[in-house]
Amino acid sequence: MEQNFTQCSKCKASITAEDVFCSNCGYPENADQEEKDKYEYRIKLKMNVLKDAKKKLKNVKILLWVLAGLHLVVGLAFLSQEITFYDGIGPIIAAVIFIACVFWVNKQPLVGIMAAFIFWVLLQLSVVLVDPALLLSGIILKIVFIGIFVKGISSAKDYKEFSQKLRTLNATT
Structure with a gap:
């Protein structure tokens, strides 16, 4: 029995x-045609999820640049005062770590965001150890930052999953 072969158009x-x-x-x-339309629709949905994930990843990168900038400004302000010179080194190191996390997010979004989030939480905990009253200081901003990090982590997972699926489809087309 002979089978007729053809090529997939995709x-x-x-x-x-x-x-x-x-x-x-x-x-x-x-x-x-209905099945073909459904297939194209699923591809379009995956692309929309990727687009949304990229937007949220961009928000995390902006947050990291802001955190790096704030730490750099604080560090430089402390460095300019002789009495607090050594206090300025910590914020500058933190700024460098946040900048490194931005580049890490570009390479491996999920790992980079998780590292930045853990580092940020550790910084918050270290401040609270010095003065527990600072826990509530800027609480709204802290909640916003946590929300951005959590959405970023979720988006990084989506980005990884859907970009892999689309890459598989594009590799075959």
């Missing part, structure tokens, strides 16, 4: 005339 993989879906990319090659 990925050019060989499929039989009886195959409804391409076994390589999942495109409904031999299905009706």
Whole structure:
């Protein structure tokens, strides 16, 4: 029994005339137009999730730049005063770490955001150890920062998942 082979119009993989879906990319090659529209819609949804995730990742990077800038300004202000010179070194080191996290987020979003978030939390805890009353100082801003980090972590997961799925589809097309 001889099978007729054809090519998938999306990925050019060989499929039989009886195959409804391409076994390589999942495109409904031999299905009706409704199935093809559903496939394109799913691709579009994945692209929208990626676009939204990129926006939230950008918000985290902006937050990290702001944190780095604030720590740098505080550090430089302390460095300019002889009595507090050594107090200025810590904030400058923190600024450098936040800047490094921005570049880390560009390479590995989830790991970079988690590292930045953990570092930020440790900084907050170290301040509270010095003066517990500072826990409530700027509480609204702290809640906003936590929200940005949490959304960033969620978006980094989505970004990783959906970019991998789209890469797989694009590699086959």
